Amino acid sequence: MDLQTLSLIAVGLTFVVYIAIAIWSRAGSTEEFYVAGGGIHPVANGMATAADWMSAASFISMAGIIAFLGYTGGAYLMGWTGGYVLMALLLAPYLRKFGKFTVPEFIGDRFYSTTARAVAVICLLMISLTYVIGQMRGVGIAFSNILNLPIELGLVVGMVIVAVYAVLGGMKGITYTQIAQYVIMIFAYSVPAIFISLHLTDTALPQFGLGGTLADRPDTHLLSALDQTLQDLGFGAYTDRPGMGMYNMFLLTLSLMIGTAGLPHVIVRFFTVPKISDARKSAGYALIFIALLYTVAPAIAAMAIYNFSNTIQTGPVGDPEANLPYDQKPAWMDRWENTGLLIFEDKNGDGRIQYYNDKNPDMVAKADEWGWKGNELVKFDNDIMVLANPEIAALPNWVAALVAAGGIAAALSTAAGLLLAISSSVSHDLLKGIFMPKISPKAELTAARISMLVAIAIAGYLGLNPPGFAAQVVALAFGLAASSLFPVLMMGIFSKRINKEGAISGMLVGLISTMVYIFLYKGWFFIPGTETLPDDPSGWLLGINPSGFGVIGALLNFLTAYVVSGMTKPTPVEIQKLVENVRVPRAQV
Amino acid sequence: MSAQKKDVGEYWSRNIGIIVPCLVIWALVSLGAGILFAPMLNGIHLGGYPLGFWFAQQGAIYVFILLIFYYAWRMNGLDREFDVNEE
Numbered sequence: 001m002d003l004q005t006l007s008l009i010a011v012g013l014t015f016v017v018y019i020a021i022a023i024w025s026r027a028g029s030t031e032e033f034y035v036a037g038g039g040i041h042p043v044a045n046g047m048a049t050a051a052d053w054m055s056a057a058s059f060i061s062m063a064g065i066i067a068f069l070g071y072t073g074g075a076y077l078m079g080w081t082g083g084y085v086l087m088a089l090l091l092a093p094y095l096r097k098f099g100k101f102t103v104p105e106f107i108g109d110r111f112y113s114t115t116a117r118a119v120a121v122i123c124l125l126m127i128s129l130t131y132v133i134g135q136m137r138g139v140g141i142a143f144s145n146i147l148n149l150p151i152e153l154g155l156v157v158g159m160v161i162v163a164v165y166a167v168l169g170g171m172k173g174i175t176y177t178q179i180a181q182y183v184i185m186i187f188a189y190s191v192p193a194i195f196i197s198l199h200l201t202d203t204a205l206p207q208f209g210l211g212g213t214l215a216d217r218p219d220t221h222l223l224s225a226l227d228q229t230l231q232d233l234g235f236g237a238y239t240d241r242p243g244m245g246m247y248n249m250f251l252l253t254l255s256l257m258i259g260t261a262g263l264p265h266v267i268v269r270f271f272t273v274p275k276i277s278d279a280r281k282s283a284g285y286a287l288i289f290i291a292l293l294y295t296v297a298p299a300i301a302a303m304a305i306y307n308f309s310n311t312i313q314t315g316p317v318g319d320p321e322a323n324l325p326y327d328q329k330p331a332w333m334d335r336w337e338n339t340g341l342l343i344f345e346d347k348n349g350d351g352r353i354q355y356y357n358d359k360n361p362d363m364v365a366k367a368d369e370w371g372w373k374g375n376e377l378v379k380f381d382n383d384i385m386v387l388a389n390p391e392i393a394a395l396p397n398w399v400a401a402l403v404a405a406g407g408i409a410a411a412l413s414t415a416a417g418l419l420l421a422i423s424s425s426v427s428h429d430l431l432k433g434i435f436m437p438k439i440s441p442k443a444e445l446t447a448a449r450i451s452m453l454v455a456i457a458i459a460g461y462l463g464l465n466p467p468g469f470a471a472q473v474v475a476l477a478f479g480l481a482a483s484s485l486f487p488v489l490m491m492g493i494f495s496k497r498i499n500k501e502g503a504i505s506g507m508l509v510g511l512i513s514t515m516v517y518i519f520l521y522k523g524w525f526f527i528p529g530t531e532t533l534p535d536d537p538s539g540w541l542l543g544i545n546p547s548g549f550g551v552i553g554a555l556l557n558f559l560t561a562y563v564v565s566g567m568t569k570p571t572p573v574e575i576q577k578l579v580e581n582v583r584v585p586r587a588q589v
Numbered sequence: 590m591s592a593q594k595k596d597v598g599e600y601w602s603r604n605i606g607i608i609v610p611c612l613v614i615w616a617l618v619s620l621g622a623g624i625l626f627a628p629m630l631n632g633i634h635l636g637g638y639p640l641g642f643w644f645a646q647q648g649a650i651y652v653f654i655l656l657i658f659y660y661a662w663r664m665n666g667l668d669r670e671f672d673v674n675e676e
Binding site for chain 2: 077
């Protein structure tokens with residue numbers, strides 16, 4: 001059977017599974033809708049959290065990003081996993097003890113202020129909406145590039161599927177679907193990786209293959225061979241490529257860690273387990289399930305760039321015969337050229353492909369002697385590394401079909417989690433918490449379902465008409481989560497001194513400073529041409545890359561909250577009691 | 590009441606006493622070994638992995654997992670010691 005038919009069958013089967021789960025796990029109460037009744041086993045919650053967390057970006061794009069960054073790509077690996085330590089030690093158990101439904105609800109109660117709750121809702125909506133746009137785009141890419149269907153059709157189908165299980169089942173339906181989605185994702189990610197690792201290094205586990213020796217040269221380690229290959233082509237060595245520089249790698253890693261811990265759709269997953277001790281462990285289970293993919297990704301990255309470089313450069317650099325003739329390139333390159341994600345340009349007209357670093361003066365001098373006229377790999381989209389993996393490893397078509405289903409599962413599972421965070425903050429925080437406190441539980445459940453539908457429609461619209469800044473939104477979402485929500489959540493638990501004035505001003509300072517800093521370099525509201533300063537080290541304030549500003553925003557948030565709280569009235573006694581109550585699993589006060 | 594209050598304070602400071610060393614290790618393996626000390630550590634090899642590179646792309650993640658389970662285990666013990674564990 002051809003790839004397209006197989007992919008359609010694979011994706012179709014997964015959709016049948018999701019719908020079946022939706023019908024079986026309908027939510028009957030607001031508690032079931034918001035937090036799955038608080039009865040999810042910690043291992044199951046860990047698996048659902050992993051699917052919720054690992055987005056289209058993790059599944060489809062991350063390995064490609066690391067392949068081109070080399071060592072410094074570790075910023076994403078450490079940043080997107082290290083946040084779970086912060087969440088498990090500093091937030092999850094206490095928020096679970098608090099025992100309510102949403103993140104803004106905790107902020108509103110702890111800081112005894114509906115204003116604080118409303119500001120938290122604004123932060124949550126900005127974080128989750130920017131993030132959901134990227135997921136919708138991921139669904140579209142998976143549909144158009146693998147299934148060869150129009151993006152619009154893919155988006156509409158994806159939206160209908162999410163609508164069925166998220167509107168019917170709320171958190172309960174989403175949780176059980178996410179468990180199924182995790183299994184599909186991890187299988188689809190690991191199978192091609194294991195085959196490539198076996199082929200290249202004779203080692204089945206990619207985590208060991210990356211540190212292993214080459215199958216055809218048992219005396220040479222894969223990583224040192226890769227270092228040599230890339231250096232010969234004028235790039236830096238893979239294992240110590242300076243990439244973004246140590247300073248910005250540090251800031252980016254820390255920002256992603258804090259941002260991860262502050263993402264409301266992930267935090268709320270820890271409201272679904274029965275006990276506080278479960279919340280502590282569940283973060284660990286989540287990280288195990290995430291690590292199964294995150295420790296394979298760097299292996300895929302290194303192996304893919306090694307395969308790719310050595311496919312194009314078939315012998316010693318500079319030997320005219322050692323560059324792959326354009327018309328002899330492998331079939332998968334032809335296929336991806338058709339999608340426009342891979343572009344070669346024969347700049348020197350010799351019919352062969354030269355891939356090298358044409359920004360390196362030493363390399364350019366040599367290339368001039370050889371008659372090379374610039375790097376002929378004009379575009380290599382990050383997404384190809386994972387999507388083309390089965391073809392690169394010459395695996396049967398059903399593996400490629402599985403990767404398609406996995407990419408869609410990754411995007412849908414994250415989108416569903418985000419949509420739930422959005423709809424519950426609208427129905428529970430805005431409607432019940434602020435505007436209609438007397439609303440009945442039944443009416444609130446209906447309102448939650450309606451706001452879920454509206455959120456899906458908005459996300460779908462934004463997916464169809466992407467605002468042109470889809471690539472930058474991830475930096476923005478993590479920056480905002482790090483600078484606005486994480487600090488006040490942490491201070492709300494760890495300090496009794498922080499009062500409502502401190503929390504509100506802290507959140508606003510963190511939110512606004514981070515937005516302004518990103519807009520300065522990426523354009524105001526991401527409108528092209530409105531950048532105030534050049535987005536390179538010459539323009540960055542104190543050399544800080546906008547993607548790594550989240551940690552600075554968080555520091556400003558902490559500082560502001562402390563100073564303002566010190567100058568205003570202390571927190572009331574009953575709030576100090578609330579904090580003490582949250583700190584202890586079985587309260588004595 | 591006051592005895593209970595003291596218990597709560599004691600429980601909390603013991604909790605902080607577990608959190609802080611965990612976070613120190615958390616920072617040491619990632620921001621430390623994975624970034625700041627990586628150039629030095631890369632002289633040492635773990636199989637084919639330069640050590641700093643290994644921490645940045647593999648090792649830190651494994652330590653994170655161990656830290657979370659270690660914290661959960663210590664806190665469950667602390668909950669029982671102070672008789673504040675859930676039924």
